[in-house]
Amino acid sequence: MYDINTKRLIKTFTDMAKISSPSWGENAMRGYIVNAVKKLGVTARQFRSGESYNLLLTVRGDTKRKPVLFSAHMDTVTPCDNVKPVVSQTKITSDGTTILGSDDKAAIAMFLEGLRYNKEIRMPHGPIEILISCAEEVGLRGIKEFDTSVLKARHAFVFDSDGPVGKIVLQAPYHSTMSIAVTGRAAHAGMEPEKGINAINVLSEIITLLPASRIDHETTVNVGTISGGRATNIVAEKAVCVLEARSIDYRKLRKQEVLIRSIAKETSARFKARCAISRTLEYSGFTIHPDAVISQIAATAMARIGIRHQFEVSGGGSDTNILNAAGISAVNLSAGMQRVHTTKEYVMIRDLIKGTKLVLSIIDIMR
Numbered sequence: 001m002y003d004i005n006t007k008r009l010i011k012t013f014t015d016m017a018k019i020s021s022p023s024w025g026e027n028a029m030r031g032y033i034v035n036a037v038k039k040l041g042v043t044a045r046q047f048r049s050g051e052s053y054n055l056l057l058t059v060r061g062d063t064k065r066k067p068v069l070f071s072a073h074m075d076t077v078t079p080c081d082n083v084k085p086v087v088s089q090t091k092i093t094s095d096g097t098t099i100l101g102s103d104d105k106a107a108i109a110m111f112l113e114g115l116r117y118n119k120e121i122r123m124p125h126g127p128i129e130i131l132i133s134c135a136e137e138v139g140l141r142g143i144k145e146f147d148t149s150v151l152k153a154r155h156a157f158v159f160d161s162d163g164p165v166g167k168i169v170l171q172a173p174y175h176s177t178m179s180i181a182v183t184g185r186a187a188h189a190g191m192e193p194e195k196g197i198n199a200i201n202v203l204s205e206i207i208t209l210l211p212a213s214r215i216d217h218e219t220t221v222n223v224g225t226i227s228g229g230r231a232t233n234i235v236a237e238k239a240v241c242v243l244e245a246r247s248i249d250y251r252k253l254r255k256q257e258v259l260i261r262s263i264a265k266e267t268s269a270r271f272k273a274r275c276a277i278s279r280t281l282e283y284s285g286f287t288i289h290p291d292a293v294i295s296q297i298a299a300t301a302m303a304r305i306g307i308r309h310q311f312e313v314s315g316g317g318s319d320t321n322i323l324n325a326a327g328i329s330a331v332n333l334s335a336g337m338q339r340v341h342t343t344k345e346y347v348m349i350r351d352l353i354k355g356t357k358l359v360l361s362i363i364d365i366m367r
């Protein structure tokens, strides 16, 4: 089923891989996509987000059928300049000096080949929306500023998970960051250290008491950075640490936050230091039931083209989190990318093909 043009698919992917597209620097990449869909009866709209733009492609279709949303991101992590894709019989890699950018250009290549094939064989379909976000890799910034009320679809398939095609991510965590800023009292470290309160010592004590690493099967806490102090001859007046907490279960996340806050406050008080705590929810988590409509469409679309599906839980955030929070039922599917965010990144050609067929299969069964 779906006799797609593999050569064209690979060319589209490698052409895009060669375009440098760091977060907030996606202009050339966006231009490529807009140009690629020009003759396909696709409307391309750009929506400003920070210093860049999200791109929304829409294809008109039978309005008696439910609209479907596909989503991916066009930015990549670095190093992403002068990517030289190396195509072997089975896979595509970089030359080893850069990332490849299959995260997430593999997905975009699947969408573009899907649209081309769809146009060629005149497959019946409902309305199709394809949202390609910018600045995903720097904290989902692009999609966070996107007004999701312009979307018609209530069901979304984000293609931004790694591993062979077949994975369906149904759960991802809530994620918050906190900073703990301790203020002690400065004093000369040699002449009158007893007059000072060393903020570094206080913060160290706090950190050793904090929950850390894996708290339970769906909750984690990690101190990521510390800074503070000015010189060895000064009792440190200020010290700051930034940490993150994640959990699939929002109540568990809150529980960790409350615990962290109370440890920081009590410990600072014990040393007569002050402490200021800030907290930001970076994004909401989501949990989709395996029997939900969206999960079943994904699984059925895979089964009819011979792909075995696995439902999985993710430890990280993606545009899927934002779409779910906006009331659009969304799952995150694997786009075949492997060893992402490293110079060893690669994608199997068979996964590029499977992913394209999966896009078509979803379009086909969407009613």
Ligand SMILES: [Zn+2]
Pocket (backbone or CB within 6 Å): 073, 103, 104, 136, 160
């Ligand atoms: Zn990605």
